[in-house]
């Protein structure tokens with residue numbers, strides 16, 4: 122399928138994966154709309170940048186209306202990319218901090234999807250791409266809440282896919298391993314500190330920042346999104362990078378206790 126005429130909405134397109142994806146798709150002739158919570162003074166290369174805070178119903182409605190107004194009600198692909206993390210032991214993260222993260226990573230996706238689906242249903246076509254992570258299959262210590270949002274997103278997308286299939290709308294998960302973006306540095310940190318976790322939390326925090334800084338080029342994820350956009354009927358799940366593919370494989374093949382040991386080893390916990 123040709124990509125020229127496709128209208129694509131990418132949430133969180135000022136940085137990292139979203140920016141790389143919006144730029145790549147625009148360079149392939151798609152009509153791309155990217156978003157930022159604060160687009161004033163910022164611009165996208167080859168795409169228009171709209172205001173969007175995925176935690177706000179009114180902001181989501183205004184953003185989707187703005188795209189629909191410009192395209193005559195057409196959005197072919199929604200790339201739910203905006204997201205962040207929180208580092209801290211599960212016990213250190215307060216429910217309020219956890220809810221804040223879920224509002225972005227999970228309910229933000231749900232809000233956007235619910236706002237865009239009426240346009241896709243009207244045209245009996247569309248693709249919803251949700252950004253998960255290798256952490257959506259293997260939960261990492263000191264990233265419990267982040268992984269919980271991605272596990273939730275995986276389940277949500279799987280069910281959504283079944284529901285949308287008869288309507289000719291595909292729901293897809295893209296799940297990279299570490300990608301070189303500012304996300305490790307800018308992730309939230311749990312404010313509450315419990316001494317018993319301090320050493321391991323610091324180690325996990327440093328590992329996460331280092332792992333993400335040294336991760337794959339975001340353009341590799343953008344290439345995968347391009348593949349999804351071009352596919353007539355994309356697959357349910359696209360792991361990106363060796364780490365994510367190996368996680369998938371190991372999760373499918375290894376007994377749970379062996380898989381757990383492999384994750385502990387990978388997380389530097391011996």
Ligand SMILES: NC(=O)c1ccc[n+]([C@@H]2O[C@H](COP(=O)([O-])OP(=O)(O)OC[C@H]3O[C@@H](n4cnc5c(N)ncnc54)[C@H](OP(=O)(O)O)[C@@H]3O)[C@@H](O)[C@H]2O)c1
Pocket residue numbers: 132133134135136137138139156157158159173174175176202203204205225252253254255296297298299300301302303304305307333336
């Ligand atoms: N980096 C990795 O290693 C990695 C691995 C697997 C999966 N992922 C996932 O990939 C996605 C993108 O990650 P990234 O590493 O590219 O992150 P990033 O470089 O930190 O970019 C995050 C983007 O999200 C936007 N954003 C943040 N909060 C928002 C909100 N409330 N409403 C709307 N937009 C918001 C930001 O835009 P403004 O600040 O301009 O609003 C920014 O453009 C996330 O879902 C992440 O979980 C990342």
